[in-house]
Amino acid sequence: MKAGIICFTEHGVLLAEQLVNGLAAHGILCEAWLKKKEYRSALPVEVAFLEGTLSEWTAEQFRSKDLLIFIGSTGIAVRSIAPYVQSKKTDPAVIVVDEQGRHAISLLSGHIGGANELTLLVAELTGAEPVITTATDLHGKFAVDAFAARRNLYMDSMPAAKEIAAALVDNLKVGMWSAFPVTGVIPPELDTEGEEPLGFSIDVQKTSPFEKTLHLVPKAVVLGIGCKRGTERAVIQELVEEVLEINGIFRESICKIASIDLKKDETGILELAESYQVPFLTYPAEELKKAVCEDGFAESAFVESVTGVGNICERSALLAAGVQKLLIPKTARNGVTVAAAVMDLTICMED
Template identity: 45%
Template sequence: MKITVISFTKGGNKLNHCLCQALRNIGHDVERFQRYSTTPADEIGSFDNIGVLTGNLFESREGIIYIGACGIAVRSIAPYLQGKEVDPFVLVLDEKGDYVISLLSGHLGRGNEMCREVAALIKAKPVITTATDLNGVFAVDLFAGQHELLIKEIPRIKSISAALLAGEAVGIYSEYPLLGKPPAGLEPGVKKVGIYIGCDINAAPFETTLHLVPKNLVLGIGCRKGVTSMALYKRVTEVCSQADIDITRISAICSVDLKREEPGVHELADKLKAQTSFYSAEELSAVTGEFKHSPFVEETAGVGNVCERSGALASHYGKQLLPKTTGAGIAMAVFEKEFRIEF
């Protein structure tokens, strides 16, 4: 995850350093800021105005960790709050490292999970206040985040949680395989309030239906050098709309390794909240199947088809939803990865 750790005092700065090191050791992309740092900027970022810094980080980072008073964190994030589906998680640590407080986006943003993880790393006590966690009740927004499911009706989360906290059963219906035993409170036969897992947002198996849509599409892409993220986004949006493909379901963007340094591709991935994968011409040439061949692409990239071959490879030979489509200097194809839920 992309995480920023911010501290304000000498004691906080020391904890900041130790925490960042620990988070990097377990694979997180971590940057740190401390007030009035005298360390070179490439090692630690300094800041004068915490509100401005927070604003710059709020859309680009998946999580922000403040080491200091809760009041500082609350006032810093207040102007930038949009909703649990888009806000990063926010944790607050005291500078002695005794407590870790999950302040924002505990479920969808994985804040509660990170709260426990950070507490374990620094031997602190996690402080989590969400009712479902405290009562050991199934949390649909946490479940969605863990299984890469998009929640289409955020306000209906309350209906699901309220029913479970009241001891009522909640229905579940899935277009995809459900493996294992569902958590307590989820029952297939319930008709009043329930969860639907699938791609038909008009499906209504329950009186109140919360739709969870899998984020399991792979976009294979080829493009001319220097294409902008705006041009890529416009083209992808247009083509997917015509093919009735929901672009918010794109979880990965892939291409040939010649495109690894293309800013437009990475910016598109950030906009779609997708991962990126790049493959060598040799790896793409070894992909089996029938693909549209282009002599020009083979001459420039070393393989006659980039978008379909990379999409097939990244999706583990998933179902092809969109064949190679070209235009505006961009070639694209879309594949659907196999999807299932394991309880």
Template identity: 40%
Template sequence: MKITLAAFTKQGGKLCQNLQQKLNTQGYDAKGYSKYQIDGAGALEDSLDEFTRNAFGVSDAIVFIGAAGIAVRAIAPFISSKDCDPAVLVIDERGRYVIPILSGHIGGANELAKIIAKILDAQAVITTATDINEKFAVDSWAVNAGCHIMNIDMVKKVSAAILNGEQVGVHSDYPVEGSLPDNVIISDSTKVGICISDSFKPIFSETLHLMPRQYALGIGCRKNTRYAELLNFVNFILDINGISPHEIEAIASIDLKIGESAIRSLSMDWRVPFHTYSANELAQIPGDFSKSDFVKEITGVDNVCERAAVKANNGRLVVPKCSWDGITAALSKKDWRCRF
């Protein structure tokens, strides 16, 4: 998770630097900026509007250290939708309270607030109704279960029904495991319900449709491939195999391609991670893969796209290597289950 921190006072800057360091030691990619010069933190030189615009474009989470009003005014012009906005949190400059103010569930702001509160020995101030009433939050569950929310407006219908004590049905095309949350039942007959499928089925009068991300996309390409060419080819492969881009959980390739602009752009546009592996890591993946002496000479491994796809989600190869004009792609599918 890439986290951008911003502080507006000297005391806040010290907290910013300290939190940046501690988050990074826990495996996060955190970068702090301060209006006042603080060793270890970057300088907050841009206008707040420009800083926030840039942070929205590259961050999974933004943490403002200062007054909540500053954060609210800063993010207001850039808020788009709860399924694509980054998590936004506010921390007072003394580090006593951590308050998620945007994308609490889908963006993970609530969970991040709890993590930061533990780091700072502070109090997380959670205000979302399902959380404070200890009820099932379907959007949080969907993200953690690896599902794409197809019709985001229906989340509030499901949450409202659960908060009102009504039963919410679940229709799943996949095996269901675990104990169902309160007010959630396996049924097609409730008014409000959740359909978990790779195709839209209006099972209920008010249906929230969740699509599991079951596939990993392995890609190989020549250097400086144009993004439009890569995108068109990948969409063609998905289309002929009846797979939605929303079913892709990750994109993968060899580490030689870590800076490949077209693949990175696809990852950003589809909002899925881009994983890269060394030739040695790919060579160790067991399975029956197509082989190319030319690819091995260039990369050090006989196949990139198939091996990378299988490595990314520990699945089985379902679409073997397809190639066109210097681009290769393959798809791996994992055994997804509906786990509560």
């Protein structure tokens, strides 16, 4: 995680220095700046003087940082970030600490961006009193967006997430369903019996166990891909997305793409992996032969004669996922083969 800190007074510099060192101990890489010229003469090494405008600084921090900390007034922070606020899904966490270090306020992205938890950490490091205003936290209720963010689960509907939060604040029960094993204590406000009209599912597939379902999607699907040399990305992607759609799989669930090492420089697959922002793994034929499939492989004598192994897509998907059961068996078209496997995953309810 990367953080940017801005301060405006001499005492603010001391707080910034304290936070840079304290947050670093928690694995958060911080950069800090001072805006006021009159305090620039004796800055510690942890704090630089800001040459540009505060607006320029804020714009750059929104692009490059996960956390912004304003050591100053809430008004300065609000006016600074207002032009750049876009979405709860993408905005960084923003925290305001007053110049005397008395209060640490979670201002933006309390749940998904982690500002609420980070505010507690900032308060601990500075001795400030944490100020958190999100309703579920104030009522001590389960927060589905925070739950998803901490587990890197994609949420398919912010309106549904808000509806769930409102229901929980109103002391209503919300349904929960998971395709994966669940450990830990399930909050009492969540109903796992499937009797509620509103709820959330945890799955890579578009299952809808409730009348209104929020889908929380883990990154757990591995695509195995084979193709003729020189196949364009568009041709590969067309088959991949068709296969995902037919099988009701969220594209956001893809965590890896795998193939044989003969394809390690295959431009079309590399471009697809880059567009999906996932790693591309390759294995030698001898390694692929070690893969095991519960239902057997769709082998090809021709493919084996060329590559040394009779099936690339299914074997590479299973090997990269570390499992023995396919989620999607081989589909072939236009010289492209696609298969998928889902990694073993356990959902822990406790942080």
